[in-house]
Amino acid sequence: MVTLAEVARHAGVSASTVSYVLSGKRTISTPTRERVERSIRELGYHPNAGARALASSKSNIIALMMPLRTDMYLPVMMEIAIAVATTAREHAHDVLLLTGQEGPEAARRVVGSGLADAMILMDVELEDQRLPLVRVTPRPAVLIGLPSDTTGLTCVDLDFAATGRRCVDHLAELGHREIAVVGEAAAVYERRTGFAERTVRGVRERAEELGTRVLHRPCDGSYESVAGTLARIFDERPGTTGIVVQNEAAIEPLLSLLRQQGRAVPEDVSVMAVCPEQVAAGTSVPLTSVAIPAQEMGRLAVELVMARADAGAGRDQAAVPPRIELLPPTLTVRGSTGPAPTPR
Amino acid sequence: MVTLAEVARHAGVSASTVSYVLSGKRTISTPTRERVERSIRELGYHPNAGARALASSKSNIIALMMPLRTDMYLPVMMEIAIAVATTAREHAHDVLLLTGQEGPEAARRVVGSGLADAMILMDVELEDQRLPLVRVTPRPAVLIGLPSDTTGLTCVDLDFAATGRRCVDHLAELGHREIAVVGEAAAVYERRTGFAERTVRGVRERAEELGTRVLHRPCDGSYESVAGTLARIFDERPGTTGIVVQNEAAIEPLLSLLRQQGRAVPEDVSVMAVCPEQVAAGTSVPLTSVAIPAQEMGRLAVELVMARADAGAGRDQAAVPPRIELLPPTLTVRGSTGPAPTPR
DNA sequence: ACCGGGAGTTGAAGCGCTTCAACAGATCTC
């Protein structure tokens, strides 16, 4: 392995000069800089990450914790992870992938050892185990998701309450008076992961204001479960004309079942979803939907965490106060929603 | 931050002793070891990762490169990634997530800087850009997937050729004489990612032996595309009674379309898939399938790469020669395949 | 002509850990 000292010798300068060329923290004359840069290229030099981390006490690594739960929709997680990794590279950082296996200990270990100098936490629960750690650690952290107590925390998420309201607005405008929400798996609510609840709360809230009736049913993604849920919905509320789905896995089965039952979309039933754009556009009936902006969330999380990291390095970290960043929902109308059928 | 020196002072021993307690590379008497361990616990000591990497020139980090292609099935990738991260932890390693954004440079950077001391490459193409690097680097690497020239490489993958053969066997046993393969998106074949081709080759090979007719059509996951593909299949080969699907996204649309066309599964058409177990079990008709063992692949990749890393550290790395590890396909019969209908 | 000061460069002191060589004392061996 080529070392900085060898580069210095090759370029006929001191080690410090090479270091300053690399970091740009001191002005170096153009001829010197160019000479050093040439030596670096010719020797194929790569600064040693460990030595760097040791000397500067910054690892240039962001830890990304994503507890994997089988009932969470993986593509969204994945998209966020990819966005995080990509954005991190733009800030000259790499991403360390932590799963939930180790529990909250993982965060302690990674931060305690100086392996990572910032953290992004996904799949946040309302009373998340990792919060005490996050509140205490000096390293910047950003949550993707919203716990119940957010004091002192920086969070990024889709504004699911607004999303719920937006869905009701849309259906109500089209004249629907009875709507059903096909939600996430029951386990998601029990675990009290905030987002699912927030959506339903948003739906209920606006529905009350507008005098719309709402029926909410959790539903896991299996065909059987969707069939059961749908049957119960039309059983309890035969007048239902609008359905909001917040469970990507349930979408195709739902559309397929409606077809089988002879209920046309959108003539008899309007269906809308809360899901990634790609999913909404690719279904058998392109779906009116509120997008889950996975990429933006990942990107924003990194930007926020880096801002805090830089501030911590520079002046006071209070310069970048904690904040809650709720992305406004974007509704895209596609073919699956239409005017409510006139009751006969 | 607590340092090793502080632990040593607190325990009344030298720094080296603490280090040896931590690494277990020298025998330490039980009383001393326990005293040190207590100090470690009491002070909440975490060894500094950078210093460790510098002194030992091992980072205990595995780089996982996964170029993200939108046409690849993300859940499988994700499952592999999770398995890799989990297994890596069992070997006291962490995982660094690299996306395709940077291209092959990422590998050079990460290995050159000593950030990672091993690599796992996913989504391998037949003539992969990263191969020259992998062949040259002294760090152990394992590919998940099979390039065209595997000399000197260690690879892990499902045996897709055998998978193709297995599918034909199964259908032929049930009396099917004309089968269709609904494949991956055309882009997947163009890019010459090996696995899709290998499956089709396996299918063709065995079909020839058994005198079965085969029609293969690429197909992206959209409903439209599946509809078109299916129409063309029955148009060209009206006698088709068996379908093999190798594109997770196409499964539900396919089943839905068959239902609409009044073709019963499995009475009129037998359908089988190459996909993760979870997917096969959760569809509207539980599918007879060959599993894509994502977890095993991730786990095995880590085991292999660690074996090489340990060997490199110990004696000669030739002790663990490169090898190709093709997992044998496992067929699970569910409800979607049955005897071929008697031709009328 | 002299001094203050910025620009450019450097030597040296660590950063916190691993590991080698060395040593003291206990245990064998004949």
Add this chain to the structure above:
DNA sequence: GAGATCTGTTGAAGCGCTTCAACTCCCGGT
């Protein structure tokens, strides 16, 4: 009972980088 062999422990030398303080020029101001 003397030398050989273990066992447990230690001091010190780095690992490759960053960064501080210091030093040398050279320029402009007076």
